[in-house]
Amino acid sequence: MGASDRSGPEFADHRDGEHSFDALLAADERIEPRDQMPDGYRRGLVRQMAQHAHSEIIGMQPEANWITRAPSLRRKAILMAKVQDEAGHGLYLYAAAETLGVSRADLLDQLHAGTQKYSSIFNYPTLTWADVGAIGWLVDGAAITNQVPLCRCSYGPYARAMVRICKEESFHQRQGFDLLLTLTRGTPRQREMSQDAVDRWWYPSLAMFGPPDGRSTHGEQSARWGIKRFSNDELRQRFVDMTVPQAAVLGVTIPDPQLRWNPERGHHDFTEPDYDELFRVISGAGPCNRQRMEHRRRAHDEGAWVREAALAYAARQSETAVSAAAAGDARRGSAA
Numbered sequence: 659m660g661a662s663d664r665s666g667p668e669f670a671d672h673r674d675g676e677h678s679f680d681a682l683l684a685a686d687e688r689i690e691p692r693d694q695m696p697d698g699y700r701r702g703l704v705r706q707m708a709q710h711a712h713s714e715i716i717g718m719q720p721e722a723n724w725i726t727r728a729p730s731l732r733r734k735a736i737l738m739a740k741v742q743d744e745a746g747h748g749l750y751l752y753a754a755a756e757t758l759g760v761s762r763a764d765l766l767d768q769l770h771a772g773t774q775k776y777s778s779i780f781n782y783p784t785l786t787w788a789d790v791g792a793i794g795w796l797v798d799g800a801a802i803t804n805q806v807p808l809c810r811c812s813y814g815p816y817a818r819a820m821v822r823i824c825k826e827e828s829f830h831q832r833q834g835f836d837l838l839l840t841l842t843r844g845t846p847r848q849r850e851m852s853q854d855a856v857d858r859w860w861y862p863s864l865a866m867f868g869p870p871d872g873r874s875t876h877g878e879q880s881a882r883w884g885i886k887r888f889s890n891d892e893l894r895q896r897f898v899d900m901t902v903p904q905a906a907v908l909g910v911t912i913p914d915p916q917l918r919w920n921p922e923r924g925h926h927d928f929t930e931p932d933y934d935e936l937f938r939v940i941s942g943a944g945p946c947n948r949q950r951m952e953h954r955r956r957a958h959d960e961g962a963w964v965r966e967a968a969l970a971y972a973a974r975q976s977e978t979a980v981s982a983a984a985a986g987d988a989r990r991g992s993a994a
Contacts, residue, residue, distance in 0.1 A: 683884050688814035691757040699883050700758050702876060703813050705774075706885065707758075708765045711751035712776035716950050718744045720784045721793060729787060736833050737790065743826045750823060754815040770955050778936055779866050781944030782858070788841055788848075792855035794834015795908075796863040796901070802827050803897040804867060812884030835904065842909045849909075856905075857913045865931040867894040873933065898928050 679695050682688070689695055718741050725741065728734035752762040768774040779797055784790065806824050811817040838855075841848040868874060868890040880886040888896075898917075905912050916929045938944070 683812060686884070687812075688817065689812050690814045698879070699885075702880060702883070702885065703816065704755055704758055704760055705876075706880070707751050707755040707816055708760075708768070708774050709776060711748045711755065711765070712769045712774060713780065714744045714748035714751060716776045716780045716954060719950055719953055720780055720782070720946075721790055723784050724787060724790050727787070733837070740794075740830050740833065743830065747823045747826070750819040751816075754819045757815045766958065770951070770958065772942070772951070775940060777866060778939040778944065779862050781939050781946045781950060782862055783946055785858075786851050786855060788838065788851040788855035789859070791834045791837035791841060791852065792859040794830050794832075795838055795904070796834075796856070796859050797866070798827050798830040798834055799901060799904075800863045800866045800897050802831055803893055803900065807887035807893075810887055816885075835908070838908050838910070852908070853910050856910045860913050861931040864894055864897070864928075865933070865936040867891075867897070869933055869936065870930070895925055898926050902926055 679689065679693065679699070682693065689699075721737060722741050725734060725737050728737055752765060755765060756762060765774065769776070779800075784793070802824060805820055805827065808820040809817055809824060811820065838852050841852045868877070871877060871889045871891045874890055877886060877889055881889065902912065902917070914929045916927060918927055919925075920927045939947070942948075
């Protein structure tokens with residue numbers, strides 16, 4: 659049942675109020691922009707979608723650092739396509755957030771002012787070419803684990819944006835795995851470089867799922883509203899269970915001496931990431947926080963002329979369309 663087919667008795671008496679919102683959630687229906695919703699739901703969505711969009715845009719930087727140094731034309735083309743995809747993901751998400759009455763310009767201003775956040779993972783450096791593979795395999799693998807359930811998010815525009823994003827993220831994860839597989843089948847130096855990258859990116863990737871459930875600020879409410887379908891800890895466990903057999907295929911060792919299969923739980927036991935480090939990085943004390951934001955602000959300022967030109971062109975096209983319509987009306991009036 660879609661947004662235009664809400665004629666059942668469960669919606670009949672309260673279509674315009676909070677009870678309608680609750681009924682839609684109870685029926686596992688999508689909330690659409692014109693539906694009434696609690697202010698907290700709207701604010702929570704804006705916060706989450708803005709952070710997600712900012713992460714896609716900032717996330718272009720670590721890998722774009724390697725475009726000019728890719729070892730082959732094929733790898734360069736793949737990496738350029740991936741970075742372009744990330745820009746598109748940011749566009750989809752900013753557009754989805756705008757359906758809630760916020761402007762993209764305001765969201766970017768808040769990012770640049772430091773009042774809105776982005777994923778902590780992008781504040782770590784990409785030191786070698788193998789890091790590009792580790793990001794694709796681990797970081798994008800964690801992103802897929804986290805984002806596929808968002809395709810069933812209760813807010814329609816966010817859920818629909820995530821369908822395409824997840825398809826493209828699956829490509830990103832596969833190219834990262836393929837890159838690492840090539841390196842681990844290569845020279846001893848390439849295998850060493852691959853293991854080093856996995857060692858450095860494993861725990862930051864685990865931290866991508868956020869703090870443990872007991873320390874999560876928004877998780878419980880987001881779950882009640884159907885924004886999140888699984889908790890941070892559930893998603894982290896799912897990622898570990900998925901990644902361990904992939905590491906065996908690659909021939910790399912996950913840097914966790916406590917990692918082992920627990921037959922009683924039916925899951926792997928593993929060492930949690932350093933959550934104090936996570937909070938330090940989020941607060942701005944990561945290895946690359948300052949560099950990432952300086953680059954973002956500079957790129958935004960240098961791109962002002964492009965935005966101004968696009969707005970001027972759109973205004974000119976609108977004026978032309980209005981003039982053409984008026985001329986058409988005049989001709990029809992004369993013929994009559």
